Amino acid sequence: xxxxxxxxxxxxxxxxxxxxxxxxxxxxxxxxxxxxxxxxxxxxxxxxxxxxxxxxxxxxxxxxxxxxxxxxxxxxxxxxxxxxxxxxxxxxxxxxxxxxxxxxxxxxxxxxxxxxxxxxxxxxxxxxxxxxxxxxxxxxxxxxxxxxxxxxxxxxxxxxxxxxxxxxxxxxxxxxxxxxxxxxxxxxxxxxxxxxxxxxxxxxxxxxxxxxxxxxxxxxxxxxxxxxxxxxxxxxxxxxxxx
Ligand code: SAH
Ligand code: CA
Numbered sequence: 001x002x003x004x005x006x007x008x009x010x011x012x013x014x015x016x017x018x019x020x021x022x023x024x025x026x027x028x029x030x031x032x033x034x035x036x037x038x039x040x041x042x043x044x045x046x047x048x049x050x051x052x053x054x055x056x057x058x059x060x061x062x063x064x065x066x067x068x069x070x071x072x073x074x075x076x077x078x079x080x081x082x083x084x085x086x087x088x089x090x091x092x093x094x095x096x097x098x099x100x101x102x103x104x105x106x107x108x109x110x111x112x113x114x115x116x117x118x119x120x121x122x123x124x125x126x127x128x129x130x131x132x133x134x135x136x137x138x139x140x141x142x143x144x145x146x147x148x149x150x151x152x153x154x155x156x157x158x159x160x161x162x163x164x165x166x167x168x169x170x171x172x173x174x175x176x177x178x179x180x181x182x183x184x185x186x187x188x189x190x191x192x193x194x195x196x197x198x199x200x201x202x203x204x205x206x207x208x209x210x211x212x213x214x215x216x217x218x219x220x221x222x223x224x225x226x227x228x229x230x231x232x233x234x235x236x237x238x239x240x241x242x243x
Contacts, residue, residue, distance in 0.1 A: 034061045041123035042091055045116050049086040052115065057085050059159070059185070063233035064092035067157065067183070070238075071096035074181060076155040080104045082136040082168060083160030083185075087116035093157065094125035103129050106136040107160070136160060140171040151177040159185040162208035165215045173224055176241050182225075187216055188235025 035043075038061055049058045059067070071079070071093055079097060084090050084107040093103055107113055110133040120126050132139055143149040153176045158168055165184060172182050187193075189212040192205045201209070216237070219227050225239040 029062055034065050038065065039095060039123070041095070041119055042088065044122075045086065045088050045091055045119040048116060048119060049088055052086060052112070054085070059089040059092070060233045063185075063236070064088055066230075066232050066236070068092045068096045070181070070183075071155055074154060076181075077101045078153050079155040079157075080106075080153055080172075080175070081157045081159070082106050083158065084113050084131070085109075085116075085159075086112050087120055089157060089159060089185075090129065091116070091120050091123065091125070093155075094120065094128050095123065097128060099128075101128050104132065104139075105129050106132045106134070106139055108133070108135055137164060137167060137171075140168065140175065143175060144171060150174055151180075153177060154180050156180075156182045157185065158182065162186065162189075162211045162215075165211060166218055169215070169218070169222075173222075173241060178241050178243065180241055182239040182241070184215065184219070184237045184239070186234040187212060187229060187237040188231065190234060193235075 038046075042061070042064055046058070046061060049055050067089055070076075076093075076097055077100070079093060079102065081090050081093065081103055084105045087105075090103065090105055094101075097103070105113075110131070113131055113133075117126065120129065151174070153172075156172050156176055158165060158172070160168075169182070169184075176182055189209055190202075190205050192199070192201050192209050193213055193216065195201060216229075219225065219237055219239060222239075224243050225241055227240075228238045230236045230238065
């Protein structure tokens with residue numbers, strides 16, 4: 001401990017350099033920088049979603065704030081979201097893109113989307129959203145039949161069935177423009193990607209863990225993209241297409 005000036009605890013003591021070492025620190029972020037700046041509509045949608053039995057699936061408030069800023073930073077206009085649920089990440093994106101921006105949003109479940117839709121409408125951004133009910137993969141295949149869709153998207157957020165992420169990536173890489181961004185959500189999969197083999201994991205975590213591990217390996221090895229894995233929410237991997 002002498003080397004760092006006699007601090008009782010240094011980052012090294014934790015064996016990693018992640019900043020997020022406690023629930024208190026996470027609460028601090030939320031209470032200091034996220035909740036006070038969260039748009040009223042997003043707060044309302046978060047509260048509507050909290051009453052739903054699968055509300056753990058929704059993007060966290062800090063994750064929503066991150067997406068909102070990212071889309072503004074890259075000037076995203078033509079975008080896509082795969083996996084909408086009640087629409088929290090969708091609203092974060094819809095608030096970020098310009099008035100004439102577009103989000104093609106897909107989910108197999110329209111009911112959940114309709115739970116959040118009144119809040120999205122009230123926020124005045126519903127006109128930017130085209131919702132398609134049904135599995136996303138056939139929609140992507142259909143889009144790939146038309147040359148004008150190639151390289152047409154500024155941003156894509158993927159937050160649906162983990163077993164299909166690799167299949168999505170194979171298609172999305174042609175739909176996103178060079179310099180555009182694909183964000184894959186849940187790439188740390190509850191921390192299970194680094195869990196010891198005998199760790200007791202929930203069934204839904206076990207069921208998709210191998211798919212997430214495979215995806216992370218494939219993204220790291222893909223020369224068409226630059227990547228950045230962020231420990232925000234359940235892990236978000238940003239992929240910037242470079243060729
Ligand atoms: N992005 C949302 C959370 C999405 S949860 C948020 O941040 O709040 C994952 C969603 O993926 C669920 O709503 C589920 O219905 C949807 N989904 C599952 N399989 C799908 C598929 N094949 N195509 C499109 N959506 C799918
Ligand atoms: Ca997610």
